[in-house]
Amino acid sequence: MAGPRIAHATLKGPSVVKEIVIGSVLGLAAGSVWKMHHWNEQKKTRAFYDLLEKGEISVIAEEE
Numbered sequence: 001m002a003g004p005r006i007a008h009a010t011l012k013g014p015s016v017v018k019e020i021v022i023g024s025v026l027g028l029a030a031g032s033v034w035k036m037h038h039w040n041e042q043k044k045t046r047a048f049y050d051l052l053e054k055g056e057i058s059v060i061a062e063e064e
Contacts, residue, residue, distance in 0.1 A: 051057045 048057075052059065
């Protein structure tokens with residue numbers, strides 16, 4: 001004597017292609033954020049050395 005059949009969602013294993021695509025997208029996003037941060041730091045360093053070379057700033061403390 002079998003009862004009424006109920007449709008249940010069947011659980012599947014992880015999709016390899018989906019995992020690769022998600023990992024790639026997250027990796028590219030994180031890499032882009034890191035690269036933009038690196039470029040901003042380079043810009044600050046370059047500006048500092050340009051000002052130092054022009055003589056507008058000095059790294060030696062002035063004596064009073």
